Amino acid sequence: MxxxxxxxxxxxxxxxxxxxxxxxxxxxxxxxxxxxxxxxxxxxxxxxxxxxxxxxxxxxxxxxxxxxxxxxxxxxxxxxxxxxxxxxxxxxxxxxxxxxxxxxxxxxxxxxxxxxxxxxxxxxxxxxxxxxxxxxxxxxxxxxxxxxxxxxxxxxxxxxxxxxxxxxxxxxxxxxxxxxxxxxxxxxxxxxxxxxxxxxxxxxxxxxxxxxxxxxxxxxxxxxxxxxxxxxxxxxxxERPGPDAPVDSGTGRRGSPGALAVGTMAGLGFALYAGAKLPGVVMADGTPDGGYRLWLHDRKGSAATVTQDEVWSYGPRQLWEEVTAVHHAYVQDGSPDPGDFGLTVLPGGQRLWLRSPDTPLG
Structure with missing residues (x-):
C-alpha cells in the first residue's frame, strides 16, 4: 500500500x-x-x-x-x-x-x-x-x-x-x-x-x-x-446474541398500521423509551425495495413486518399494537429527546431514567 x-x-x-x-x-x-x-x-x-x-x-x-x-x-x-x-x-x-x-x-x-x-x-x-x-x-x-x-x-x-x-x-x-x-x-x-x-x-x-x-x-x-x-x-x-426462536409463517395475520407514521419509530428518543417499556422486543428498519419498512420480533417466535400500508403479524403477540401503545405513552410523556434519558450504574446493577435519576423508566 x-x-x-x-x-x-x-x-x-x-x-x-x-x-x-x-x-x-x-x-x-x-x-x-x-x-x-x-x-x-x-x-x-x-x-x-x-x-x-x-x-x-x-x-x-x-x-x-x-x-x-x-x-x-x-x-x-x-x-x-x-x-x-x-x-x-x-x-x-x-x-x-x-x-x-x-x-x-x-x-x-x-x-x-x-x-x-x-x-x-x-x-x-x-x-x-x-x-x-x-x-x-x-x-x-x-x-x-x-x-x-x-x-x-x-x-x-x-x-x-x-x-x-x-x-x-x-x-x-x-x-x-x-x-x-x-x-x-x-x-x-x-x-x-x-x-x-x-x-x-x-x-x-x-x-x-x-x-x-x-x-x-x-x-x-x-x-x-x-x-x-x-x-x-x-x-x-x-454479549453476542444467541439464536432467536423460529417464527411460524403460518400464523401470519394481515392488518393496518393505522394513522401513526411508521417512520416515527426510528428516532433514538422513542427507541430508548420503547426499549425500557418493551424489554426483549427487537426493532430494525430499512428500505429494501425502495419503500420504508419496519421489522419487529421478540426472539421467542413473535414478529411483525410494517409498512405505511399494511402490517403482517406472526406468533402469539401483537407486537405492532404493543409498540403503538408505547408510542402513545411516549407522546403523552412529552416525546422526550435522547438527551432527556440517562443511566445510573450501581454495585447491584443499572437503571435507565427519564429527565432525572430519581425517575427510573421501566
Whole structure:
C-alpha cells in the first residue's frame, strides 16, 4: 500500500474539523497518528454483507472516507459465513467519543477493545503512552495492534484480557472508554475509575441499535450520566446474541398500521423509551425495495413486518399494537429527546431514567 496518503487524510480531517466533530485540541493527535497505519491489508466494506476490498485504489479510498472499516470477519476463521467481528470505527465517531471523554493532560485512560489500535494510539499521542492502557480479548488482534502502535512510535500498555473485567492492575483510571457495545455497564469499570472520573461507552439495547452514554463517577461508587447520541458498535464478545426462536409463517395475520407514521419509530428518543417499556422486543428498519419498512420480533417466535400500508403479524403477540401503545405513552410523556434519558450504574446493577435519576423508566 504505497501512495502519498497526506492529501486524502488531510481532506478527511479538514472535513471532520469543519463539521465540528474534530476539535482543535484533538487535531494534533489525529495528525500524528494517521489512520492508514492501523488498517491491515485485508479489509472489508460493510454493505448488506462484508465485501472484500481487492485493489489498492479501493483500499485507500475506504481508508480516507468517513466510514467504518471491517478489519476482521468470523473471529479470524477462514471457514465462516463472513460476519464482521472487528472494525476500525468511523472517524466521526472516533472523534466524537474522544471529545466526550473530555481528557486533560496527565490523566490516565483505560480503553476497552483495542481492535486495530488506532484509538489507543490517538490517546497516547494526546496524553503520553504511559497514561494509556488498552485491553483486547482477541490475542491475534492484541498482538497485531501492539506491533503497529509501536511502529507508529507509541507504547501504551496493550493487554490481552476480557474487557468486561477492566484491568485492575493499572487502576485507578481517570477515564474509561469502550469501543465495543455492552448491554450493561460492567461495575468493574466504575470500581476502577477515580471519583470524579468519566466513562464513555456505547450501550446496546434490543429496540435500538446503540446509544452513547457518558457517565460521571461519584465518590459513593455510583456512576450516572446522560445519553449523548446514537452509536452502533459490535457487541462485546461475551454479549453476542444467541439464536432467536423460529417464527411460524403460518400464523401470519394481515392488518393496518393505522394513522401513526411508521417512520416515527426510528428516532433514538422513542427507541430508548420503547426499549425500557418493551424489554426483549427487537426493532430494525430499512428500505429494501425502495419503500420504508419496519421489522419487529421478540426472539421467542413473535414478529411483525410494517409498512405505511399494511402490517403482517406472526406468533402469539401483537407486537405492532404493543409498540403503538408505547408510542402513545411516549407522546403523552412529552416525546422526550435522547438527551432527556440517562443511566445510573450501581454495585447491584443499572437503571435507565427519564429527565432525572430519581425517575427510573421501566
Amino acid at each position: 504505497t501512495e502519498d496518503w497526506r492529501p486524502g487524510y488531510a481532506a478527511l480531517l479538514d472535513a471532520l474539523a469543519a463539521s465540528g466533530e474534530l476539535p482543535d485540541a484533538w487535531r494534533p493527535a489525529f495528525d500524528a497518528a494517521p489512520r492508514h497505519h492501523f488498517i491491515p491489508g485485508d479489509i472489508w466494506e460493510q454493505r448488506a454483507t462484508c465485501v472484500p476490498v481487492t485493489t489498492d485504489a479501493a483500499w485507500w479510498d475506504l481508508v480516507h472516507r468517513d466510514v467504518p472499516i471491517v478489519t476482521q470477519v468470523d473471529d479470524g476463521r477462514s471457514d465462516g459465513p463472513g460476519i464482521a467481528t472487528s472494525s476500525n470505527s468511523m472517524p466521526t465517531m472516533v472523534a466524537r467519543m474522544l471529545t466526550a471523554l473530555d481528557v486533560a493532560d496527565g490523566q490516565r485512560v483505560l480503553e476497552i477493545g483495542t481492535g486495530s489500535g488506532w484509538n489507543a494510539a490517538l490517546l497516547a499521542a494526546r496524553l503520553g503512552s504511559g497514561n494509556v492502557t488498552t485491553v483486547e480479548i482477541d490475542p491475534v488482534l492484541a498482538e497485531r495492534a501492539a506491533k503497529v502502535i509501536k511502529e507508529a512510535g507509541y507504547s501504551p500498555d496493550v493487554v490481552w484480557g476480557d474487557g468486561a473485567r477492566g484491568w485492575a492492575p493499572g487502576a485507578p483510571y481517570d477515564r474509561v472508554i469502550a469501543t465495543c457495545s455492552v448491554r450493561r455497564i460492567p461495575y468493574a469499570w466504575v470500581r476502577q475509575t477515580r471519583p470524579g472520573g468519566r466513562i464513555v461507552a456505547p450501550l446496546a439495547g434490543d429496540f435500538w441499535s446503540g446509544a452513547l452514554v457518558r457517565l460521571d463517577v461519584g465518590g459513593d461508587g455510583v456512576a450516572s450520566g446522560r445519553f449523548v447520541g446514537g452509536a452502533r458498535f459490535m457487541p462485546m464478545r461475551s
